[in-house]
Amino acid sequence: KNQVEQSPQSLIILEGKNCTLQCNYTVSPFSNLRWYKQDTGRGPVSLTIMTFSENTKSNGRYTATLDADTKQSSLHITASQLSDSASYICVVSGTFNQAGTALIFGKGTTLSVSS
Amino acid sequence: SQTIHQWPATLVQPVGSPLSLECTVEGTSNPNLYWYRQAAGRGLQLLFYSVGIGQISSEVPQNLSASRPQDRQFILSSKKLLLSDSGFYLCAWSGFGGHEQYFGPGTRLTVT
Numbered sequence: 001k002n003q004v005e006q007s008p009q010s011l012i013i014l015e016g017k018n019c020t021l022q023c024n025y026t027v028s029p030f031s032n033l034r035w036y037k038q039d040t041g042r043g044p045v046s047l048t049i050m051t052f053s054e055n056t057k058s059n060g061r062y063t064a065t066l067d068a069d070t071k072q073s074s075l076h077i078t079a080s081q082l083s084d085s086a087s088y089i090c091v092v093s094g095t096f097n098q099a100g101t102a103l104i105f106g107k108g109t110t111l112s113v114s115s
Numbered sequence: 116s117q118t119i120h121q122w123p124a125t126l127v128q129p130v131g132s133p134l135s136l137e138c139t140v141e142g143t144s145n146p147n148l149y150w151y152r153q154a155a156g157r158g159l160q161l162l163f164y165s166v167g168i169g170q171i172s173s174e175v176p177q178n179l180s181a182s183r184p185q186d187r188q189f190i191l192s193s194k195k196l197l198l199s200d201s202g203f204y205l206c207a208w209s210g211f212g213g214h215e216q217y218f219g220p221g222t223r224l225t226v227t
Contacts, residue, residue, distance in 0.1 A: 004158075031214065032214055034215075036218075041203075041221065041223065042220055042221060043121075043205050043207075043218030043219050043220050043221045044159075044205075044218045045218070046215065046217070049214075049215065089158070089159070093214050101161060101164055101172075101174070103161070103216070105158040105159040106158060107156070107157060107158040108158065
């Protein structure tokens with residue numbers, strides 16, 4: 001069964017600290033993996049997208065890693081800011097199809113950054 | 116640049132009432148369009164998708180329906196809302212293949 005599991009479910013950190021969010025997936029075949037940031041009450045916004053041949057990709061203070069062999073990904077946030085408080089969703093794309101319905105969504109990790 | 120709009124932003128409706136949520140996309144042609152529902156503490160659930168005008172596919176059986184009357188307009192409807200229809204509804208668009216989907220701001224629906 002295609003699944004995406006994220007951990008931890010929630011996380012509280014102090015402003016300025018680093019943190020790492022985890023994503024494990026069992027989606028096969030694998031096409032690509034994305035991390036989205038979703039602010040409360042807003043739609044998700046894409047942070048990074050990686051194909052199976054990419055090991056790391058950065059977007060400012062956000063760095064995503066991918067190990068296609070172990071089917072694990074992580075999102076590392078450096079020098080956290082209050083505005084980083086949000087839900088972070090890992091999305092894995094499976095078999096390609098025109099409609100793009102092969103996306104498997106994780107439940108997300110809720111990050112709270114406190115001052 | 117492309118933008119996606121949803122309205123209303125929030126909605127409170129009684130059980131048994133009808134529903135109409137609208138989504139429009141600007142700056143692109145012939146997009147794939149999607150409706151998702153996000154319940155509290157759960158991941159996004161794909162409800163409907165459309166690859167063209169008048170072409171609607173449903174992913175889960177429910178009392179909701181979708182329509183695409185124009186290329187860049189996607190509507191989510193219900194004739195009679197249930198309590199279980201409460202949630203956060205997201206519209207998204209993509210190009211061919213849908214590997215990169217762009218989400219709208221969402222509609223918070225509360226059925227009372």
